Every structure is written in C-alpha cells, then in structure tokens.
Amino acid sequence: QAKYLSVLPFEKPISETTMTLLQHWFRPFPHELLDHNGKSYRFKYWPHQRRTIETLVYLYEVCGVRRREDISNIIDFEVVPQRDPWTKLGAQLATGSGKTKIMSLVIAWSYLNAVIEGEKHLGIGKHNVVIAPNLFVLDRLLEDFSPSDDRPDIFHGDPIIPKELERYWNLKAYSPATVPS
Numbered sequence: 001q002a003k004y005l006s007v008l009p010f011e012k013p014i015s016e017t018t019m020t021l022l023q024h025w026f027r028p029f030p031h032e033l034l035d036h037n038g039k040s041y042r043f044k045y046w047p048h049q050r051r052t053i054e055t056l057v058y059l060y061e062v063c064g065v066r067r068r069e070d071i072s073n074i075i076d077f078e079v080v081p082q083r084d085p086w087t088k089l090g091a092q093l094a095t096g097s098g099k100t101k102i103m104s105l106v107i108a109w110s111y112l113n114a115v116i117e118g119e120k121h122l123g124i125g126k127h128n129v130v131i132a133p134n135l136f137v138l139d140r141l142l143e144d145f146s147p148s149d150d151r152p153d154i155f156h157g158d159p160i161i162p163k164e165l166e167r168y169w170n171l172k173a174y175s176p177a178t179v180p181s
Helices: 016-026 047-062 068-075 099-117 135-145 163-168
Strands: 031-034 040-043
Touching (some): 016 099, 016 163, 047 099
C-alpha cells in the first residue's frame, strides 16, 4: 500500500477506489491481452497518458480543484473566473496521442468513485457528458464507447476495469439519438 505524503496544506488522500485503479492501470508490467483473433499481446499505457490522468486525479481529488479559479491557489497565477457552476476536466493532447483512451480512464475513475465511494466523495455523479467537435468524432467515440457484436467497447477491450471492481461497472453509452427521455 502506498503511503500518502501531503505537501500542500489543502491536499487530501485519494480514495481506495482511485488507488486500485491507478495501480491496475500503471502497474510496472504490461497487461497481457488477447486481440480479436485470440492472439496474445502486451498493452501498456504511454507515459503521457499516465501523466495526464494522474494530473487530473491530483488536481481534482487531492487538491480539490473544481473551477478554473481554484488553480490560482496551486500555481499562483491569476485566471479568469469561470462563469458557470459545472466542473470541467480537460487536457490538451496531440492528434494520435490517445485522447479516447484517456477519456475512458477519466470516465471509469469518476463513475467507479461515484458508485463505490458515493457521489459526495468527488462531487461527480455516475453520468458523464462527452462533447464531440463534429459528427465524425462523435461517431468514432460512440463506436469506442459502445460494444457491438464483433468487438467489445473500450472499457472491456482495454485493461480499464480491474476484476475486483467489475461488479460495480454498469455504464451505458448513449448517442443524441438514443438518449432516454
């Protein structure tokens, strides 16, 4: 079990759920997975993907950043206050860097913390809204986040959900056309 060291006065420890996820995703050895032909291959997240999710977890869960202006307490830099009350998580990454994989990790982290630790723990509920910049990207995200007859969704194709947390996983992906009313 990792020890927690607080550096800043407003830091708090991460949840057991978060620790389980981070250890599962980034353990020192690659995950052994099977491709669609049943052939074994090694899977490991890229260092920039790890840094991105760890930074988001650190800012949100450890430092309590909920709004743009909260970052001022950490970096001592004045930012324009946010006008709306909604928390937004974002990262800027290059084309081909695995933004969808990072989104899947963020969704799993927020969903599982809401289900296991309770929605009050992080203040994030079980629902996520992903906004796509265009229809092409939307179709690709829906393909990745929704299972089909010939392939699993990204949450089951990649090593995202640890076996010990699978019983809590009941995420459904909806498109604008299939959202329940």
